[in-house]
Amino acid sequence: MPPSAGRALISPSSSCQICALSSISRRSFSTSQSLFSLPPESPKYIEVPRPLQSSYPLKHRVKGVLPVPRDIFHIRSDKEKASKEFLKAATKEPSITTVRHGPDAERIQWKQRMAGVRRRSLRQSVMELHKRKQEADRIRTAHSRRRQQEHENLVNRPEREDERLTNPSVSKSIREFLAGSLQTAPTTEQFREKRLRHEAREQAKEEKRRDALHTLYMQAKDFIVTEEQLDQAVEKAFGTEENPVGWTHSKRGLSPWEEGIPDTVQGMLSKIRNTTGSAGYILANQRLKKIAEELTGGKI
Structure with missing residues (x-):
């Protein structure tokens, strides 16, 4: 294809060198891939192979808190909601017969059919909910009884041989308490001994x-x-x-x-041994005072 007339008229010397340089593709100085240009805090900094399809199911996030379902079978009257008397009173049959003549006969028949469908749906839903509640109560009761039975079995099971051989020695009272043979009520002799000890104390x-x-x-x-x-x-x-x-x-x-250095322990002991002089007089007075206090039963 021949060049255009406009480009042919412009001389090569008059063309912009900057534009010519910008048209040349620049080569990057780095030979690394674009993936390694990410910062270290990026989760894609280390390339981890991923499967084409996830192998675990994603958990659906439920926002908010679901309300506590109310007990629809709470008895507020003398009739149970699952009984025939309650359903009959709640879904009464219409007292007006079907209108077969007039301009509104078709609309009234349609409304009566819809009312009949609602009555049947109400009866059926109440019965189904009652069966579901009974089944849930049965499962809950069975689970509770099973847990209680397991707890009783664990509490009342006999001691294992390895535990008995490796247990530290315990006192006789603790062994009697664990065996269930510990006497809780004191006998007459024990009661008399306890009363005497209390009086002495x-x-x-x-x-x-x-x-x-x-x-x-x-x-x-x-x-x-x-x-x-x-x-x-x-x-x-x-x-x-x-x-x-x-x-x-x-x-x-x-x-x-x-007066000099105070008396040593040896000097004080020698004063006690030597009963002559003033030291012996003081020691004799102290001993006489103690004897008099013991005889009189009080301090002097």
């Missing part, structure tokens, strides 16, 4: 309470209840500003460390 509590009350009464004479007694106790423990309490033999030391 209550008596011990009463004696402990009485001893604590007597100890409180004896120690109450040293309680500080007034400001004068508080001042006397402070002066006895710390002294006054003119005559503070000293810690040395001369009663002039202001620190207990001026």
